[in-house]
Amino acid sequence: MTDGAELRLYNSLSRRLEVFEPSGPDGDEVRLYSCGPVAFSSPHLGILRGYVCVDLLRRALRWKGHSVRQAMMITDVVRARVPEGTDPELHVKEFLDQLADLNVLPATHYPRASEHVDGMIRIADTLERRGFAYRTDSGLYFDTSRVPDYGRLAGMDLDGQRDGARAESVPGRRNKNDFALWRLTEPGTHPGGTGRTWDSPWGRGMPGGHLPCTAAGLALLGPHLDLHTGGRHHRSLHHVNEIAQSEAYLGAARPWVRHWLHHGALTSGNQPMARDRAPHLGDLARAGLHPMAFRLFLMRGHYHRDLDYTHEGAVAAQATLRRLLTRRPPTAAVGDFETYRDAERLLPPDDTTARRFLAAIDLAVCADLNTAQILAELQQAVRSTDITDRGLHVVLAAAEALLGLGLSTLDPAELVAHQPSAEQLPSERRNAVDRLIADRSAARARRDWARADAIRSQLSGMGVEITDTGDRTTWTLRHDERVPAERGTST
Template sequence: MTSGQQLRLYNSLGRRIMDFVPSADVVGMYSCGPTVYHFAHLGNMRAYVFADTLRRALRWKAIPVRQVVNITDVGHAVADSDTGEDKIEMAAAREERSVEEIAAFYTKAFFDDTTALNVLPADVYPRATEYVPDMIEFAARLEELGYTYLLPSGLYFDTSKSPGYGTLALLDLEGQREGARVEQIEGRINKSDFALWRTEEPGVRRVMRWKSPWGWGAPGWHLECSVMSMALLGQHFDIHTGGVDHRELHHVNEIAQSEAYLGDGQPWVRFWVHNEFLLMNNAKIAKSSGPVPRLADLVEAGYHPMAYRLFLLGGHYRSQLDFTTNAVDAAQATLRRLAGRVEALRPLPVAETYDAARALLPPEDKVAAAYLEHLDAAIAADMATPKILAALQESLRDTDISAEGLRVVVAAADALLGLGLAGLEVREVDRRRSAADLDPAEVELIERKIADRTQARMDRNWGRADEIRAELEALGVQVTDTPAGPTWELT
């Protein structure tokens, strides 16, 4: 039994919120990791902040977790297809480096980003290349069981032999067969059939290649997750996470091959938990659409990495978020205010679990206890992080809460949100301020100077106008003259 309110999660398998009750002493949690052929963009990073929040929710409920995050360094073809170039090999050719160098470079970049976003390290980060022999054995077993057929392009899984194929995506089998793919592969029985093994094309020698019963080649992309998760978490485990885009194809195929391999009639994974897309200008962020922003781009522009994490947590993980300058400016301003208010409360206690936080509360502080219950209710209700943020900010303004009670509430909220408030300095955040950060008196001063400059320009007193511009620049204010009048922003 967990303490506090029952943790409930939205299970994509069935599309409903369910009580989460662990099936084992340690919860197995597999999170689809990066294909290390390019830098992860901001949309990619949402999946890891979300999975980290789930881990923090489980920790809050004192539920032990073993998390596996795979590193895809082979097998992922361009456009998620079953034929064509491998993304790693293509990147190696583009950058004139070896596939090993490409994988190592972008794996390190991925870890740099997750560290900057305060994502708790997974227990294991298996590389796909380390498990290819196991993948060959897995595919051979499926062949032995009669689930496959061989084409010149590789060994394919016959989805017509998987009775529940497409259930995760809420597609009937015929609909999935007809609509799953546009890629044309000669000899494929059903459009939804997918490659377990991709053989080399005649006359083309792959850079990464392994000998298999079906010829030289490389594993299909979907195969690695089934093999590595079973090897590291057991044949059945509790939670599989990933972006909502994986729900429609990649995870559907994982389920089909895994349940065919196991053959025990039981669901391979109990809970499938997916985060929604990050949008930019109301369109999904994707590398295929051209250059996309990275966390490093935000940092270079003066934003703190935690401002991006706070921006993500300000929306529910199952809601699409539109990334805008105004939104991240607001997150940066909120982060700065939080850091400023928490500074006076340090040092904060360690309150990572509900029971630990309850034990730390002053017995007489009923206000702090109520806030703690709000935090618990929010995280238990399918990780309602916006409500946790709201409770945190309200508690910092509440004059009825004791100082020690407030420390506990802030520490608990920070443990759930992962913003690192226990050690975050205002000066670290204050690299790029926006108007939202300013006090009303500061805004009034700036606007008065801008009005004086406007009057000086109308009087053709160009020298005075230039002096005022210099005064504004000294305050970190950049003025832009437009046909509609002057505008300003902080630099």
């Protein structure tokens, strides 16, 4: 038995692919910290994408034989106002339920920021005593001039570093990049978005936005982390400040985090998803899409890059998933497994085709989590005439261990049941179809059969089947592999 290829991941700190190896004494456990959601609103698809990306990382680590101890921060302390009566734990439950719907492996710890305020105060107090922090009328600030390589994660000069206080004027702040460790509550004002403040050596107030991650990471995972994940938008400010305060507090020569992994954004119309108008997982369900279709859609892109969400792309992903499921061999499956070694052990000795596909899948995941290549190998495997049924089951189970798409358990009928009706489609797409049908009806009325046939072909390309009954035309949706992944609906 072998361990397969070496796992290589892009490190945002060094800006290069590196072979990943845990630094712990046992050589197997990986200490992984993930920035989590703010607990005051429902998670939209753009937020959920990040945690599917982290889940792929966890599955790859497990595939290579590593155990993972993961902490994912839940931010329930914010400075901004939130609607009166908001219960953050209801949003936390909604978030965790949706991660389960997307087959995301649960973290070991889900710390709330409010649970670690005492630890934050101890860290901030130590930083002040060591000369890394100073007081102002509004609170306690970290002095970034004390950190010679401040901003190295962002790869920017200090003069170009984004203003840590978001361009607001802070009386008494020494440097434009200095950031708050503790914010005082101004007399007579609302005490903050959560209505919660705490006593501290600097007065009553609340912690700054970067301190919770340091405190929870130290408390739950120890002084040094193997991996830290988050959105690429965190790389230029939040994570820069986490590094500065954590390494100043630890005072050690070794880095606080060895490997930084950042995922790209999920966009809509190539624009960032805005919280007030971004689609949610429930919107996909109402449009007839299974959560695994969305998960498969995400895996067609690379975690490191931005990905533009389209309804047509998700529909095509659902068709692809159903096609994969219908091509599973009818014989008994080999059962679930998690590691490359388990997969290799279960392969039929004489099935060289299955062995080749397994090696290709292993190479793909080890090449910085290349999920698109895994999918390509999987689709070739289910079409192969040389692979044995048992070998194909092993390949499918290996892909499931890495991709988490329900390839071993999902019934194709579940995807058929999720097909949308016309009424469930987003109004913009439904209106586009209605306009095309109206144009076709007008063409038929003037006996322009060429135009009518051209519109029928355009509708078919969009996955729409039309039926003419006398002067009336009705339409239904068709969802199969013929529907193109990125077809638009323009007229």
